[in-house]
Amino acid sequence: MNEQIVILDFGSQYTQVIARRVRECNVYSTIVHFNTPAAQIAAMKPSGIILSGGPSSVYAPKAPLPDKNIFNLGVPVLGICFGVQLLAQFLGGKVEKGQKREYGKGTLTIKDKSCALFSQLPKSLQVWNSHGDKLTKLPNGFKPVAVTENSEYAAIENRAKKFFGLQFHPEVVHTPRGKEILANFVHGVCGCGKNWTMRNYLEQAVEEIRAQVGREKVILGLSGGVDSSVAAALLHKAIGSQLTCIFVNNGLLRAREADVVQEVFGRNFKMKLQYENASALFLKKLKGVTDPETKRKIIGRAFVDVFQAATKRAGQAKFLAQGTLYPDVIESVPIAGNPAALIKSHHNVGGLPKNMKFQLVEPLKNLFKDEVRLLGLELGLPKEIVWRQPFPGPGLAVRILGEVSPSRCEILRNADSIVVEEMKASGLYYKIWQSFAVLLPVRSVGVMGDERTYDYTIAIRAVESQDGMTADWVKLPYDLLEKLASRIINEVKGVNRCVFDITSKPPGTIEWE
Numbered sequence: 001m002n003e004q005i006v007i008l009d010f011g012s013q014y015t016q017v018i019a020r021r022v023r024e025c026n027v028y029s030t031i032v033h034f035n036t037p038a039a040q041i042a043a044m045k046p047s048g049i050i051l052s053g054g055p056s057s058v059y060a061p062k063a064p065l066p067d068k069n070i071f072n073l074g075v076p077v078l079g080i081c082f083g084v085q086l087l088a089q090f091l092g093g094k095v096e097k098g099q100k101r102e103y104g105k106g107t108l109t110i111k112d113k114s115c116a117l118f119s120q121l122p123k124s125l126q127v128w129n130s131h132g133d134k135l136t137k138l139p140n141g142f143k144p145v146a147v148t149e150n151s152e153y154a155a156i157e158n159r160a161k162k163f164f165g166l167q168f169h170p171e172v173v174h175t176p177r178g179k180e181i182l183a184n185f186v187h188g189v190c191g192c193g194k195n196w197t198m199r200n201y202l203e204q205a206v207e208e209i210r211a212q213v214g215r216e217k218v219i220l221g222l223s224g225g226v227d228s229s230v231a232a233a234l235l236h237k238a239i240g241s242q243l244t245c246i247f248v249n250n251g252l253l254r255a256r257e258a259d260v261v262q263e264v265f266g267r268n269f270k271m272k273l274q275y276e277n278a279s280a281l282f283l284k285k286l287k288g289v290t291d292p293e294t295k296r297k298i299i300g301r302a303f304v305d306v307f308q309a310a311t312k313r314a315g316q317a318k319f320l321a322q323g324t325l326y327p328d329v330i331e332s333v334p335i336a337g338n339p340a341a342l343i344k345s346h347h348n349v350g351g352l353p354k355n356m357k358f359q360l361v362e363p364l365k366n367l368f369k370d371e372v373r374l375l376g377l378e379l380g381l382p383k384e385i386v387w388r389q390p391f392p393g394p395g396l397a398v399r400i401l402g403e404v405s406p407s408r409c410e411i412l413r414n415a416d417s418i419v420v421e422e423m424k425a426s427g428l429y430y431k432i433w434q435s436f437a438v439l440l441p442v443r444s445v446g447v448m449g450d451e452r453t454y455d456y457t458i459a460i461r462a463v464e465s466q467d468g469m470t471a472d473w474v475k476l477p478y479d480l481l482e483k484l485a486s487r488i489i490n491e492v493k494g495v496n497r498c499v500f501d502i503t504s505k506p507p508g509t510i511e512w513e
């Protein structure tokens with residue numbers, strides 16, 4: 001990890017996207033808080049610095065401002081949106097409130113083709129804007145290099161100092177060639193090679209894990225989800241039989257889930273896998289409980305108890321491995337109105353109590369989810385695991401409204417299998433964020449053959465999302481919906497009606513509980 005780009009976060013909802021785009025160019029990137037001292041940034045030996053966008057105005061009294069010495073490090077700087085306004089403000093230009101907010105699609109016309117940022121790009125580009133303030137005077141040494149309909153300083157440069165500013169967002173998909181602009185910055189301007197690949201990372205991570213762990217034992221809670229699965233495979237490669245994976249069956253898993261985990265990790269990878277079948281215990285504790293929060297708390301506590309007892313049985317271990325990802329460790333800059341504030345309070349019920357005396361091994365903590373998936377493939381994990389849709393820790397319980405009884409689990413498990421099967425057959429399963437069945441507590445009248453039925457309703461949910469924070473419902477084709485409904489009603493005993501959930505998030509949540 002020699003070369004890296006440091007990104008200063010001023011609270012933009014796109015900061016992580018910038019970091020991901022840079023990494024997609026095979027250059028490592030790190031996000032730091034906007035007020036990180038310049039000396040600390042210098043110590044990171046960045047090849048370049050990117051100033052993110054942000055919701056503030058540079059002239060607002062509480063505007064987030066960087067250490068001004070970052071402009072004296074002799075390192076190329078790219079300011080994006082709020083970042084370009086900062087650049088201007090700090091270096092002697094002028095920023096004012098724009099007459100018109102510039103929001104949405106725009107056309108960028110490049111005036112100076114010799115600007116390194118636009119190398120190999122056409123003269124005219126579609127870009128995405130989102131700003132109210134406007135640069136009205138350039139700092140000394142700067143030249144405009146591109147314009148939009150509404151902005152004569154849409155792209156600016158100080159070629160001698162290698163300072164650049166973009167008023168639009170090159171990182172978002174609505175700027176279709178934006179990634180090439182960022183690639184021009186990191187390779188062309190900053191001179192970075194293409195060293196950040198998961199193959200390189202794998203070798204380095206194995207070394208680091210061995211150095212941290214030595215000959216000690218490591219325990220990992222394997223859920224079968226992408227993160228813990230990749231962490232398990234990586235640790236196994238690094239330390240083999242020093243790793244014990246604990247898999248807890250809470251009775252709320254989908255069909256065949258426990259089998260797949262045992263097959264892949266136990267039989268194929270030959271990992272030490274401790275299988276804890278605690279189904280009866282969880283279902284006993286959930287008996288008669290219908291309140292969603294209570295259900296989640298019961299499941300969370302039971303998990304901790306079962307896991308703790310299991311670690312004792314696994315023998316003395318010094319380390320506990322976790323599949324923590326980079327977005328979990330970035331110190332986020334709070335943004336007013338950020339949807340993150342709206343997340344359900346009950347996430348990550350699998351969290352372990354502080355009193356468990358382990359040291360942590362977190363081999364994925366520098367990676368984004370897309371990178372974890374690539375690493376999983378590099379490690380030889382099957383597609384079914386690497387591209388698995390997210391599945392909540394409390395499992396089917398949050399998709400069974402009302403009481404979670406063994407028979408209702410069975411109904412949902414059968415309906416869910418049909419949804420997964422048909423979504424896979426349609427080719428949509430791996431293209432969308434999540435698709436699943438929900439069992440409602442309402443019964444309604446139907447007729448099957450000559451008989452009147454009075455059975456439960458299944459709701460089908462399919463959503464598109466980037467990170468689970470917001471989501472749109474997916475317009476599944478009618479023939480697929482028809483097949484799903486017909487199969488569920490015909491094949492799942494206890495169900496006589498199917499409905500399709502057309503709620504987005506917000507105002508709905510993805511899971512029903």
Ligand code: XMP
Nearest residue numbers: 344346347348390392393394468509510511
């Ligand atoms: P909601 O329902 O809050 O879900 O819109 C957002 C995303 O988070 C997943 N989810 C969970 N994941 N433990 C988890 O690990 C949980 O308790 C939990 N609850 C919801 C959900 O499946 C969706 O992807």
